[in-house]
Amino acid sequence: MNPVNRRSFLKTGAAVGGGLLVGFELPVKGQAQTPASSNGAPLKLNAFVKVGTDDTVTLEIHKSEMGQGTVTSLSQLLAEELECDWKKIRTEFPGVEPVYGAPMMGAYGSLSIRTSWQPLRQAGAAAREMLVQAAAQQWKVDKSQCRAENNTVVNTATGAKLTYGSLAEAAAKLPAPTGLTLKTAAQYKVIGTSPKRLDTPAKVNGSIGFGLDVKRPGMLYASLERCPVFEGKVASFDGSKAMAVPGVKKVVQISNGVAVIADNTWSAMEGRKALVIKWDEGKWANVSTPGLRQEWAGLAAKPGMSMRKAGDAAAAFAGAAKKVEAVYEAPYLSHAPMEPLNATVQVRPDGCDIWVASQIQSLAQQTAAMVTGLPANKCLVHTQYLGGGFGRRGGADYVTEAVEIAKAMSPTPVKLTWSREDDLQHDTYRPASYVKFSGGLDAQGSPVSFSARVVCPPFGGNGTAVEGIQDMKYAIPNVAVEFTAPDTGTPVSYWRSVGYSQNTYFMEAFLDEMAAAAGADPVEFRRKLLAGTPRLLNVLNIAAEKSDWGKPLPAGRFRGVGVVNNIGSFNAQVAEVSVTQGKVKVHRVVCAVDCGQVINPAIIEAQIQSGIVYGMSTVTKLGITLDKGRVVQKNFNNYDPIRIDEMPVVEVYIVPSRENPGGIGEASTPSIVPAVVNAVYAATKKRVRMLPIKAADLV
Amino acid sequence: MAAVKFTLNGKSQTVDVPPQMPLLWALRDTLGMTGTKFGCGMALCGACTVHINGQPTRSCTTQVSTVAGKSVTTIEGLSSDNSHPVQKAWIEADVPQCGYCQSGQIMTAAALVAKTTNPSDSDIDEAMRGNLCRCGTYQAIRQAVHLAARYQAQAKGGAR
Incomplete structure (x- = not known):
């Protein structure tokens, strides 16, 4: 058994209202009172576990659910130690509290399992021990004579059983236990299995409750017109025609544009079309994609900031064979x-409520506090299910807008809805990037130098612009990675797998060019250079074996490979493609993944498929371009992701492991891109050095 | 504005909104039926799919006045207890990830299996390609539609 370092984990707060509070950092102020049992509400055993007198178990899911499976996988971590009946589990999303990770409470960076792995098992164990203790007291026996199983405590001497529901009231009054031990991997019953997802039933009948489905009494609906050029401002506007649209109640200017508020979404959108606005477009009104490429090419011609340096790459390149x-x-x-x-959002003089599907609830709360001037603890975030996140909902720009509108309409609750056009034209984008590579090989074909000069707008630190190149794992003696940040008004932010999303493509495609120059097989070339990263080498070997790498394919099919080590996990993919008149079709993808200890294999497989589709869409289909400061793409007609008829067969091989869990949500997005473009090279002998692929370039 | 009368999930329904309002918003904002989703507003993504007289239709570009006298079925009307063959298959295959597009996926699939007894992968791709899923559940959808077709056949067999 693994001893738990209690200091690092359990701190017991004073009992509140007869209940018990277990936190992992500090006792939490302002926690809701533990409900009295008389009203039938579940009793709180700690911050993550409530047990109802009806024997239901309510688990607090403190990480947003955006499809990555947290509602189910976090429940598995709790249930493993809690010994509860899976069928009796209910889940809910708690408010923002330090115990749940505030001031950065949320789901981002593929961290949900990684940061919950220890504390949730400990919370489950703590709650179980309280239930066991309560049973022992009722039976007046030592608790060593009691065992928890399947929502009951069993008296091992008599065979008597008490349900968790019948023990809830007594357990909630007990102090938090000490000296907890967690199960060893060999004892897992829930971890490593694939119970059905808890959120599926409500997702097949329309009842689940996304942010957009929120309805509050007296609520109005808003649509916001923003400047088509980033950072542009309203110079003047006339809302009189908008006010004449049936259903429109009010037109208000906020910091980011002009909002039309109506008694339904459609009227708000129609009213918005009738707005007359004069914009001050600001300094980015002449930005266009061809201009940016030219400017960035100029920047790449000059040395940048050194991000990684080993040996003398320039000298080694000069002397390379x-x-x-x-x-x-x-x-x-x-x-x-x-x-x-x-x-x-509803803003009142004494508080603010925010119903939102957010990846970072803390940020939604802080944003509301800033806009309203209310204390943060008066701004209550009610987390809804997310209809996808991919990093977009880690921002709070849309929350700022909604709170500003609701403040103007106080105390009426207002729902702000973005259109798809708003979404594509006012995103915080995955940055564009321009990278100049050089690589040298000796006479035997071994790499002697690798240089990359990256020009890419960074965010959250320069690392986001270079990750995937700077931290590449290939054993090359002389390495130079440089970086230059261009000046651009286009907002950029986290996009599924962040810098790896573009840099793994660049890195793995360029490495394929080096392999070709060496006359080497792409897998064999990588194997030799990855001896120092055994987990990455292992997934490469598995993907190669399972895809029959090196063996003949049907006529017209070709393979390509890509690997990545991101978010604490290791991923290798082999894509099988055909190219017909420049049109790329991906038939099959074999993916091997090592993400440490597996919590739920079915969710891992689903996330791998998901990441592959998300990445594949960028190879042949997606790209945001700018013309006169405006985003050209408007809707799914010209930003058209992969559809079902383009879906390849995806095979996933998960490496069994007892290492601590790695992330999974962003694991497979990076490596699909080079796997496909390297296969396109095998098919056409044409290198894809710019995305998305244009059919004409391959003919 | 004149009230529009139609059948919604088997029951008579009247809605008093501007006649040009898309059915989507009448369902969601006026009638509180939020299972039908807004995704693009241009019939490009399929998230808003409902059945009108049994035909899968994009409610985001269907003016509410055009459904007068017709029968509209939404995800809420497919079954009251997740017992429709497509819902059962979706649960069995654990299809949804974020789940936002799934109302539309399920409505499109329900129309497919109602008229095609044993759909092939290419039948499925053809019928479902109008429904986008950004989570990439397509492989699970293919599997679930095959399963749903089997459940549908069993249900018909049981009824005979």
Whole structure:
């Protein structure tokens, strides 16, 4: 058994209202009172577990559910130690509290399992021990004579049983236990299995409750016209025609544009079309994609900031027997989650409620506090299910807008709904990037130098612009990675797998160019350079074996490979493609993944498929371009992701492991891109150095 | 504005909204039926799919006045207890991830299996390609539609 370091985990707060509070950092102020049992509400055993007298178990899911499976997988972590009946589990999303990770409470960076792995098992164990203790007291026996199983405590001497429901009241009055031990991997019953997802039944009948489905008494609906050029401002506007549209109640200017508020969404959108606005477009009104490419090419010609340096790459390249040079480019990308952004907000003099599907609830709360001037603890975030996130809902721009509108309409609750056009044209985009590579090989074909000069707008630190290149795992003696940040008004932010999304494509496609120059097989070339990263080498070997790498394919089919080590996990993919008159079809993808200890294999497989589709869409289909400061793409007609008839067969192989869990939500998005473009090279002998692929370039 | 009268999920329904309002918003905002989703507003993504007289139709571009006298079925009307063959298959295959597009996926699939007894993968791709899923549940959807067709056949067999 693994001893638990109690200091690192359990701190017991004073009992509140007869209940018990277990926190992992500090006792939490302002927690809701533990409900009295008389009203039938579940009793709180700690911050994550409530047990009802009706024997239901309510688990607090403190990470947003955006399809990545947290409602189910976090429940598995709790249930493993709690010994509860899976069928009796209910889940709910708690408010923002330090115990749930505030001031950065949320689901981002593929961290939900990684940061919950220890504390949730401990919370489950703590609650179980309280139930066991309560049973022992009732039977007047030592608790060593009691065992928890399947929502009951069993008296091992007599065979008597008490349900969790009947023990809830007594357990809630007990102090938090000490000296907890957690199960070893060999004892897992729930972890490593694939129970049905808890949220599926409500997702097949329309009842689940996304942000957009929120309805409050007296609520009005808003649509916001923003400047088509980033950072532009309202110079003047005339809302009189909008006010004449049936259903429109009010027109208000906020910091980011002019909002039309109506008694239904459609009227708000129709009213918005009737707005007359004069914009001050600001300094980005002449930005266009061809201009940016030219500007960034100029920046890449000059040295940048050194991000990684080993040996003397320039000298080694100068003396190399074979030299490879290439420029790679990737476009801005929009997240385009299926649920358009929205938030419902009510601002009152004494507080504010925010009903929102957010990836970072803390940020939604802080935003509301800033806009309203209310204390943060008076701004209550009610987390809804997310209709996709992919990083987009980690921002709070849409919350700022909704709170500003609701403040103007106080105390009426208002729901702000973005259109798809708003979503594509006012995203915080995956940055475009321009990278100049050079690589040198000796006479035997071994790499002697690798250089990359990255030009890419960074965010949240320069690392986001270079990750995937800077931290590449190939054993090359002389390495130089440089970075230059271009000045651009286009807002950029986290997009599923962040810098790896473009840099793994660049890195793995350029490495394929080096392998070709060496006359080496792409898998064999990588194997030799990955001896120092055994987990990455292992997934490469599995993907190669399962895809029959090196063996003949049907006529017209070709393979390509890509690997990545991100979010604490290791991923290798082999794509099988055909190219007909420049049109790329991906037939099969074999993916091997090592994400440490597996919690739910079915969710891992689903996330791998998901990440592959998300990445594949960028290879042949998606790109955001700018013309006169405006985003060209408007809806799914010209930003058209992969559809079902383009879906390849995806095979997933998960490496059994007892290492601590790695992330999974962003694991497979990066490596599908080079796997496909390298297969396209095998098919056409044409290198894809800019995305998305244009059919004409392959003919 | 004149009230529009139609059949919604088997029951007579009257809605008093501007006649040009898309059925989607009448359902969601006026009638409180939020299972039908807004995704694009241009019939490009399929999230808003409902059945009108049994035909899968994009409610975001269907003016409410055009459904007068017709029968509209939404995800809420497919069954009251997740017992429709497509819902059962979706649960069995654990299809949804975020789930936002799934009302539309399910409505399109329900129309497919109602008229095609044993759909092939290419039948499924053809019928479902208008429904976008950004979570990439397509492989699970293919599997679930095959399963749903089997459940549908069993249900018909049981009824005979």
